[in-house]
Amino acid sequence: MFRIAKALVCALLVAAAAQAQITTSHVKVLVTGKHCSELKDVYLVINGRDLEDQWVRLDSAGTCRWTADLGSGTISTSNAQFSLRGGFARSDCQKAAGNEEDLTANLEFACCVQGPLRNVSVKIQPPMPVSYVRDVRPFAGDRIRGIQCLERATFSEGAGSIGHAQFSGEDVYLHLGPIDRKQPMLGLLLDDIVVDNGTLVLTRDGVIYRLIVQRARGKERSAPTLSSNAISLDIKKLGELKLERAEIEVIK
Amino acid sequence: MIRAAAVLFALLTSVTASAQWPLFDPDDFLGPRATGGRPVFISRLVVGGASNMSGDGFRPLGERVGYVHLANSFSWRSVQFDYKRSQTKAEGGEAAVWRITQIQETVPLSDGVLFRFGESVQQTRNATPKSKDTLGASWYWPVGGGGIPVMLRSRATFTRQAIETDVETVLMVGSKTAGFTTSSGTQHLSGRERSFALDTDTWFRIAGHDVFGSLAISETKTTGTRADREERALTYTYRAPSLSVSRTKLLIRPTLTVGGISNRGGSAVNLVNPAVEIFRPFARTGANLHVIYSPQFVANGERWRTTHQVALLIDHAVFVKVF
Numbered sequence: 001m002f003r004i005a006k007a008l009v010c011a012l013l014v015a016a017a018a019q020a021q022i023t024t025s026h027v028k029v030l031v032t033g034k035h036c037s038e039l040k041d042v043y044l045v046i047n048g049r050d051l052e053d054q055w056v057r058l059d060s061a062g063t064c065r066w067t068a069d070l071g072s073g074t075i076s077t078s079n080a081q082f083s084l085r086g087g088f089a090r091s092d093c094q095k096a097a098g099n100e101e102d103l104t105a106n107l108e109f110a111c112c113v114q115g116p117l118r119n120v121s122v123k124i125q126p127p128m129p130v131s132y133v134r135d136v137r138p139f140a141g142d143r144i145r146g147i148q149c150l151e152r153a154t155f156s157e158g159a160g161s162i163g164h165a166q167f168s169g170e171d172v173y174l175h176l177g178p179i180d181r182k183q184p185m186l187g188l189l190l191d192d193i194v195v196d197n198g199t200l201v202l203t204r205d206g207v208i209y210r211l212i213v214q215r216a217r218g219k220e221r222s223a224p225t226l227s228s229n230a231i232s233l234d235i236k237k238l239g240e241l242k243l244e245r246a247e248i249e250v251i252k
Numbered sequence: 253m254i255r256a257a258a259v260l261f262a263l264l265t266s267v268t269a270s271a272q273w274p275l276f277d278p279d280d281f282l283g284p285r286a287t288g289g290r291p292v293f294i295s296r297l298v299v300g301g302a303s304n305m306s307g308d309g310f311r312p313l314g315e316r317v318g319y320v321h322l323a324n325s326f327s328w329r330s331v332q333f334d335y336k337r338s339q340t341k342a343e344g345g346e347a348a349v350w351r352i353t354q355i356q357e358t359v360p361l362s363d364g365v366l367f368r369f370g371e372s373v374q375q376t377r378n379a380t381p382k383s384k385d386t387l388g389a390s391w392y393w394p395v396g397g398g399g400i401p402v403m404l405r406s407r408a409t410f411t412r413q414a415i416e417t418d419v420e421t422v423l424m425v426g427s428k429t430a431g432f433t434t435s436s437g438t439q440h441l442s443g444r445e446r447s448f449a450l451d452t453d454t455w456f457r458i459a460g461h462d463v464f465g466s467l468a469i470s471e472t473k474t475t476g477t478r479a480d481r482e483e484r485a486l487t488y489t490y491r492a493p494s495l496s497v498s499r500t501k502l503l504i505r506p507t508l509t510v511g512g513i514s515n516r517g518g519s520a521v522n523l524v525n526p527a528v529e530i531f532r533p534f535a536r537t538g539a540n541l542h543v544i545y546s547p548q549f550v551a552n553g554e555r556w557r558t559t560h561q562v563a564l565l566i567d568h569a570v571f572v573k574v575f
Contacts, residue, residue: 135399148398171400185288186400205535209501212533216494216503220285222403223453223464224493226505226531227279228540229294229325230286232569235538 021078022098024105025070029058031084032143033111036064043085044068044107046075050134051153052163055085064111077105081149083136084109090117090164092139092146110142115168119161120194122174123247127158131179133186134162135171154179161251167191171219174248176207177241186221189214190248199249207246208234274338274384275544275563276300276319282327283392283403291328291575298323300565306548317342317380319565332407334388340380347416347440348379350478358427375479384413395455402462404453410446417441417477443476454488464491468511487511487523494531503531513550522551539568 031039043055058066077098084091089112096105124130131154138146153160165172167190175187188210193200202210211234218224276298298321305317321338340346355370388409394401419439426432451468466489473482487509494505509525516522527546534540546561 133400137399150399173400179288186285208535209533213494213496213498213503216496216505216531218462218464218491218493221400222281222283222285223405223455223466224491224505225279225281226494226503226529226540226542227281228296228567228569229280229282229327231533231535231540232294232296232538232572233282233286233292233574235535236572236574 021076022100022103022105023074023076024098024103025072025074026102026104027056027068027070027075027082027096028061028099028104028106029066029068029084030106030108031064031066031111032108036111039064039086039089039111041087042066042089045083045085045151046070047081048149048151049153050132050151050162052161054153075105080105081147082107083149083151085164086112088112088117090166092142092169093136093149093151094144094146108144110139115166118165118167118194118196118250119163120165120172120190121161121247121249121251122155122159123249124158124176125244125247126242128176128241128243129178130155130158130160131175131187132162132190133173133175134165135173137169139169162190165190167194174246176243176246177237187211188246189219192219194248194250196250199247202246202248204238204243204245207238207243274319274321275302275305275546275561276321276338276565277323277336278540278542278565278567280323280325280332280334281405282325282332283405284327284330285403287327287574289329291326293324293326293571293573293575294569295571296323296325296567297321297570298565298567300542300563302561302563302565304559304561305563306559306561315343315380330392332388332390332392332405334386334390336384336386336388338384338386339382340384342380346380346382347377347418348375348477348479349377350375350417350419351422352419353422353424355432356423356425357432358430360427360429379415379417379477382414382416384411386411402455404455406452407450409449409451411449412447413445415443415445415474415477417443419478441476441478443474443480445472445474447472465489466491481515483516484514485511485523501532503533505529505531516550516552524549537568539566541566 042058044058045055056068058068061067077096080096081093082096083093091109094107094109096107099106122130132152134151136149136151138148162172172190173186174190175185179185188207193210212231214220215225215230278298301318303316318341319338323336326333351374353372357368359366359368386409388407390405390407392403392405394403396402419441422434422436424432424434447470449468449470451466454465454467456463468487471484474480488511489507489509492506494503496503507527510521511523512520513523525546525548527544530543532541542565544563548559548561549556
């Protein structure tokens with residue numbers, strides 16, 4: 001009897017949760033925190049599409065409230081992930097709650113940052129496609145706990161800027177060369193190598209050495225390794241790309 | 253849960269444990285994130301020398317050896333296959349040497365004679381494997397969701413090596429009064445050692461820090477020698493993050509292996525093996541220099557024996573092909 005009741009309750013909960021998931025093009029954003037009213041231009045990064053051209057600009061809807069109309073693009077609250085960008089703010093990633101009455105996806109972010117923000121400029125010689133992936137961790141202390149997520153973008157001509165990088169809350173990997181969508185590839189972990197004053201210029205050998213170091217220190221999401229095969233493969237791949245140098249600069 | 257743990261424990265203790273990875277076998281981790289899932293073949297040559305190096309089964313060879321090691325790895329998507337062949341050259345040859353002294357002594361008595369027989373057996377040299385062939389199959393698998401998953405590797409390894417043994421027999425016949433006549437002969441035994449090992453990377457987090465290691469089980473069987481044996485080992489290796497010295501481009505990697513080997517007596521943990529590897533890559537030439545100090549503390553009965561292994565090696569890829 002108890003088991004049947006338990007199963008019924010579970011089924012009802014699952015059904016209720018399923019009902020709360022909606023597909024919509026309307027997003028409402030609430031930002032909490034005492035500095036939220038100072039935010040001016042605010043953007044949403046949706047489903048990890050981090051290239052600035054793909055950010056969605058939000059319209060003000062009152063103090064600390066914004067809305068976005070995605071037009072023909074829709075999102076499902078069951079799987080869409082969002083993060084916030086503002087002048088001095090970036091958030092962790094959140095999922096939206098569906099509002100069935102007005103068919104909107106509702107988001108709440110805590111304002112504003114938990115560590116220094118940096119815009120990192122990347123320039124590769126000779127120009128070649130480069131991609132980056134940001135492994136964003138949930139920020140501590142949010143009222144609504146965020147989710148861990150990946151945000152990525154590709155600079156097809158080998159140069160671009162990674163905006164609002166907050167290295168205390170995310171790992172940013174820069175991959176040189178074309179990337180296979182099916183098999184994500186990591187690359188240089190920028191967190192450990194960016195310098196605030198000046199431009200870091202790495203030659204091909206320098207890139208190879210930095211990759212060796214991050215593998216040896218276990219910073220590649222695998223056991224620390226001095227894998228000679230991985231080194232040989234790096235030498236081979238960067239040689240084929242004819243990489244001359246990578247310039248990495250914090251621009252503000 | 254308890255049943256699952258019991259099954260796992262039974263599996264671990266019954267299958268057998270890892271053959272010790274030779275010091276001169278460099279890391280070959282090449283996960284799908286490095287290859288992009290493309291087929292990659294790498295052939296690597298390793299040359300070097302070592303003093304006090306231990307052979308398989310954590311048994312000291314007790315001398316200086318030189319070695320040549322050829323490792324071939326084929327990686328594709330989440331799997332990797334390896335064939336490795338190594339040749340070790342020791343100072344005094346490769347065969348184990350046993351000396352058997354048999355005495356047939358005639359002792360005259362007042363009412364006849366007494367024949368006394370005696371035998372002493374002594375191993376005067378450990379065997380150095382002449383050549384060793386290793387086949388390996390690895391599987392890379394991700395754990396953890398949300399962000400970038402952790403990539404771990406599990407692998408099975410089969411190793412076969414020839415072990416040569418020279419048995420020198422000395423036969424002494426006679427008596428103390430009339431003297432002994434001595435004859436000797438040498439018998440050559442061609443034996444082999446086979447090892448099967450399973451090992452897997454492990455990962456867990458303590459206080460927000462990643463803790464990586466390797467758990468290994470192996471079984472080693474020796475046949476056709478004067479000292480045939482069968483033993484199993486279960487080991488855990490803690491793989492600490494390396495330290496880097498940017499100015500000199502040196503990397504220092506510490507590891508710590510603890511484990512138990514069957515048929516050695518002593519407590520359950522009868523192997524403690526810290527190691528420090530100093531690594532210097534030369535990206536321009538593609539060569540890597542390794543200097544390894546690996547003191548091995550192994551209990552044999554109630555006594556612990558320490559072997560201070562030191563190895564120097566250089567590895568270089570002779571062929572790299574990305575398909």
